[in-house]
Amino acid sequence: MLNIDSKKYPKPRSRHHNASNVYFPLHALGAIPKFYPPLIETIDWSDHFNNGNPPNILDLGCGWGTCMLQLAYNHTEENILGLEVRKLPVDWIKEVVKGESLPNISVIWYSLPNGLSFLQDNSISSFFSFFPDPWIKKKHHKRRAFTKEFIQECLRLSKDNAQFWQMTDVPMVAKHHIDILSDFQEFTIDSFEFVGEWNSEWSEVFPDYLPYSKDIYQQIPWNIPKTDQEEFSTKKGIPYVKTHFTIHK
Numbered sequence: 707m708l709n710i711d712s713k714k715y716p717k718p719r720s721r722h723h724n725a726s727n728v729y730f731p732l733h734a735l736g737a738i739p740k741f742y743p744p745l746i747e748t749i750d751w752s753d754h755f756n757n758g759n760p761p762n763i764l765d766l767g768c769g770w771g772t773c774m775l776q777l778a779y780n781h782t783e784e785n786i787l788g789l790e791v792r793k794l795p796v797d798w799i800k801e802v803v804k805g806e807s808l809p810n811i812s813v814i815w816y817s818l819p820n821g822l823s824f825l826q827d828n829s830i831s832s833f834f835s836f837f838p839d840p841w842i843k844k845k846h847h848k849r850r851a852f853t854k855e856f857i858q859e860c861l862r863l864s865k866d867n868a869q870f871w872q873m874t875d876v877p878m879v880a881k882h883h884i885d886i887l888s889d890f891q892e893f894t895i896d897s898f899e900f901v902g903e904w905n906s907e908w909s910e911v912f913p914d915y916l917p918y919s920k921d922i923y924q925q926i927p928w929n930i931p932k933t934d935q936e937e938f939s940t941k942k943g944i945p946y947v948k949t950h951f952t953i954h955k
């Protein structure tokens with residue numbers, strides 16, 4: 707297990723949210739706002755991974771990156787790329803990657819709705835979308851990174867039989883994601899695992915929870931280290947779901 711020494715790598719204090727315009731694609735904004743993550747045209751992967759190969763695992767909105775750092779440490783055969791719109795966690799992760807000489811993980815300060823044209827078709831074997839910002843109010847939904855257009859982009863990037871791993875602690879968001887992915891015949895839901903105590907908030911959104919139970923879906927072994935947000939939900943007793951999809955191209 708990778709031990710991230712908090713004295714060696716102190717986390718800077720951060721406000722949770724950025725300026726709201728960073729959640730929109732640059733083409734939708736009049737001018738380039740201050741502190742907007744740069745767009746990316748091409749990438750030399752040897753600047754990111756010791757083996758010079760492109761990534762095969764994407765952590766979309768990786769936050770402080772504990773999950774992907776652990777995974778990279780345990781699976782040196784994978785090249786893992788985190789994409790994150792907040793600069794503070796990105797800079798912190800870079801410090802850890804450099805300080806611990808991790809050869810197979812990188813992180814980029816980037817806003818997802820700008821698309822992922824710098825990544826190659828059929829190159830990704832696993833996508834992580836863990837606890838994306840829920841943007842609960844209807845007027846804020848347009849700030850969500852998880853959209854049909856974005857999933858279309860994931861489809862372009864995905865290898866055949868790629869895995870799409872998803873977690874959220876917000877019932878409406880879980881439903882929203884399943885609804886979006888159900889519109890793509892290439893995505894098959896294999897697993898819906900509820901963690902915590904089932905409550906009225908969840909049963910309102912998933913009145914037919916049974917269809918998602920083990921009886922119908924095989925349970926995929928979740929060999930992925932806990933994310934920071936997952937750890938937080940666990941500590942606070944906040945229930946959440948883990949869903950797994952396979953992408954058949």
Ligand SMILES: C[S@@+](CC[C@H](N)C(=O)[O-])C[C@H]1O[C@@H](n2cnc3c(N)ncnc32)[C@H](O)[C@@H]1O
Binds near residue numbers: 766817837838934
């Ligand atoms: C609730 S946090 C979860 C972080 C991490 N996945 C975890 O499970 O601990 C959601 C993350 O998604 C990032 N995010 C939200 N919108 C994004 C966007 N448009 N592009 C990149 N990252 C984004 C946020 O900055 C935040 O770090």
